[in-house]
Amino acid sequence: MPQEMYKQATPYIPSKGESYMSSKQLMHFRNILEGIKFELGQDIDRTVHTMQDEATIFADPNDRASQESDMALELRNRDRERKLIKKIDETISKIDTGDYGYCESCGVEIGLKRLEARPTATLCIDCKTLDEIREKQVAK
Numbered sequence: 001m002p003q004e005m006y007k008q009a010t011p012y013i014p015s016k017g018e019s020y021m022s023s024k025q026l027m028h029f030r031n032i033l034e035g036i037k038f039e040l041g042q043d044i045d046r047t048v049h050t051m052q053d054e055a056t057i058f059a060d061p062n063d064r065a066s067q068e069s070d071m072a073l074e075l076r077n078r079d080r081e082r083k084l085i086k087k088i089d090e091t092i093s094k095i096d097t098g099d100y101g102y103c104e105s106c107g108v109e110i111g112l113k114r115l116e117a118r119p120t121a122t123l124c125i126d127c128k129t130l131d132e133i134r135e136k137q138v139a140k
Helices: 002-008 023-053 061-097 112-117 125-139
Strands: none
Touching: 023 061
């Protein structure tokens, strides 16, 4: 679901000679992040209202189990979205401090295209690739 929100923003095309993470670029990414956060908040509110409205006690154990399973899945999704909202808030604070767009590991530019695809990215593609290779090695 959050991936759909990323696609709504038009890609940023830097003007010739524009410096990396200029004020226009930072504003572009802030708007994307705030838009995603707003939509996630709406989804969470909708879920709460839906769960309150559908809190029916079914006499049939199968119906009750199905409803509980649906609610558990919905709550897991909302928990994932809550974590994404926290990450968005952290990313917005990086924009405020001027640290946004640079790799946390090596300090190089993450790149506009990578940030367009994943506005909350904290690692450049090389560091992320190495991180994933390490994860696979540890998992074995």
